[in-house]
Amino acid sequence: MLRVFLVQTAQGLTPSSGGYKANVNLLRQLSKSGHETAQICYGLEHEVDKFAKKAVSKGVEPNVTICTTIPVTDLQGVTHELSVKTFRDMDRVNNVVISRDPFNKAYPYWEFRADTIDYIQGRPISKRMRTLLDLFSERIKAFKPTHVVFNDALTMKLTGELKSRGEYDGKRVAIIHTAEQLPFGPFCGGIEGHCISAEEEYKMLQGVDGIWTVSGAIKRYAWEHGKLETTFLVHSNLTYLDRETGGMPKVRMNVDRDEVGMVNPCPHKGLSILLALADKLPHIKFVVWKSWGSHEQHIVQLQARPNITIMETTCDTDEIWDRIKILLAPSLWFEAWGVVVTEAQLRGIPVIASNAGGLPEAKIGLPHCIPVKAISGDHDANGEYDIPDQDITPWESVVSTLMADDDEYRNLATLTADESAKWLCGLDERSHEKWLLEMMKSGPEMPKEL
Template identity: 60%
Template sequence: MPDGVDMRKVPLAASQPPIPEAQMRIFLVQTAQGLTPSSGGYKANVNFLRQMRDFGHEAAQICYGFGKEVEWFAERATDKGIKPDVQTIDLDVTDPKNITYNMKVITFNDEYGIKNIVISRDIFNHAYPVKEFFVDTKAYLENGEEHATERIKSLIHLFSTQIKEFRPTHVMFNDALTMSITCTHEDRALFKRVAIIHTAEQLPFGPFCAGIDGHCVSAKLENKMLRDLDRIWSVSKAIQSYAKEHGNLHTEYFVHSTRTYMDAETGAMPLVRHNVDKDEVGMINPCPHKGLSILLALAKSLPDIKFVTWKSWGSEPQHLAQLEALPNIEIQATTENTDEIWDRIKVLIAPSVWLEAWGIVVTEAQLRGIPVIASNAGGLKEAKIGLPYCIPVNMITGERHANGNYVVPEQDAGPWVDALVKLMTDRVAYETLAHATEVGAAKWLQGLNDHAHEEWLLGMMDTT
């Protein structure tokens, strides 16, 4: 691209014509909480499906919903001229206490034309209490369906039936349950099985194996199953290197689909903010392995600077209590609309100390011209795309406390204080970095191949 060209005025796919190949039918299984979760992995997955729909392929997902989420999504589809075709599947689930729950699985087409098979998360959490679900899943993986609990058999039946009805060319997932179900599915020969690796904890080897509840419940068996898949997608070079180093597992690296980083409503480049006159520093998902100790140290060292945090999946009550004890930290509820964050903050901090897979919020903020001070943990260095600031931290090693939580090493907050003070008090320094951030992030996104995932998946169809 010639010097002086405004990257934001160049359509993303201007030089990349659609690929004239056979249509794919992609079936994806989500594990996140709800249809509008704050999980970066969920956001990346669903935007991948939307991009495949943009390119003319069919897509479906098994996912979870809360409250009126389905109603809201169906209304949006209708407003966009898509018939949602809402239908209900009655699925009775009996737990070991002989209590029967009606799951009321709802299927509908969303505004992007994706078929959603939605399990009520509210009912699911009663029928499948978290700890018991992991125990049941482990038993099924290791002993087979004939020895599985009735409630796991119900889930297997749902997944298997929906896969058969959709007739996919590819089934994609990041959970062991689906990996096992698809291994023995009666239509196994008709589709490719693809795992998406979003966390090191998901992998059945290395120091971070099963570091998060539910991520890897039967390491030995999952290790064997992974090596029988058609392909494995790592979302960062950091995850790819971890898989190779600790498990000698070959995976293929692709950054998330370009649609992941576009404006959610328009699909265009995100609106650049000019937040030099804002006065708040933001952090998302405050918890120990995301760098809670660094946030607390910053807030204590800089009492005149305002901090605002948004709760997410890692924010436990004891973590929030530490934040509430400091008068210059405000806690906000989880938000599905990240524009609320970008409209408000001057600087984003991402002080993770674990092997971060990528760090979507880091790239999102930079595309909007918001400077980010991030650690160099895992894929965060990649998400920073070469822009300041990327500060070294003492990463977790995988050592655990008695309760299973990671031991977080002591951190040096000094470099964080220096960087933050400069950006919050030096207007010229802020504006210079904000402009470089906006331009650099746009150039990075423009340089990605919109069709990389499509080409990869289509290529699998040529192999037996």
């Protein structure tokens, strides 16, 4: 039996980011197959109560326990109490939840980043960082995992130290969700919070037991720029199945809807294409859902267009699929996969996407995938990616046709739903499980050219 422990860096138990959904659904899939799983994460008080009630409704005893309260003193001398709770959710995943708000006060982002860099680079670390590392270490050792999985450098170093001291003897598995995570290539550290110490992180990646890349595009990038051998596996099936029923998601036929949607509008996700479309097509309504990349200056640009409606971040994607007629995914960066693209297509929502990074894989050959001038990795004076000018003509043509021609729309929506369902049914739901089990039989494979 596998015992898989995830270190989840997302804020909250229901993160909206596709990468973090993939992390959690890996655990759910393994739990469904009879393995023991656990995660440590940052959550809000009401989330624990909500998840515990959901577990009870599904016949699972949540066993909510307040394990400890840890005092942490910040740089101003103020002490914050971190509450740590454990519970078992409806999928039988064991959760260790650090109270999010006190954590953010005790570890402000820029200070936590500096502490992490000190730790990664082998410099003396603060008392509050040692407190956090001790908490993670205790939880990992108590669970006795066969595998620890992570997508952050801090956990990669911590688990390496535990192994070197003989305090952990399982496998260490890194998950790569973005090219920016990788410590090499044109996109290394291109977005804040990704790859904070390239030389050290590259060395550490050489010592892990497995590296999961979520698309063929990221796998090829890792080899081309860093000669790093990785394993490409499509996200767990449960990432795309209905959360409540575990079955295929509900297919919409939204021919009567009148809005074009986009999630996470920001420059590297193709904000310039959205804004140009809104200007070119003032008679068409657009709606966007803010997410991690949507900053105030981007919101101001969106607000200046009267045909764009701005919605808050949502973890309930059904409100998106019930509302929109078309989804735009005009990314200009090296997109790893694009979970939202696959989610929409499975529900019969036509997606107009760019061909950046792994988006053609997420599109699974369905119309429409439009070539763009992708981000090169260069940055402007503000430290943001330089955004190349784009040809808006093909985007304008497709959006106009699908919004006006009901027959064209129905045909594409039906094709989209049917082909996406076939694709999902053709995936091996136990591929991750098999990979992790195989990892226990042997060491890492020798690198080989793709």
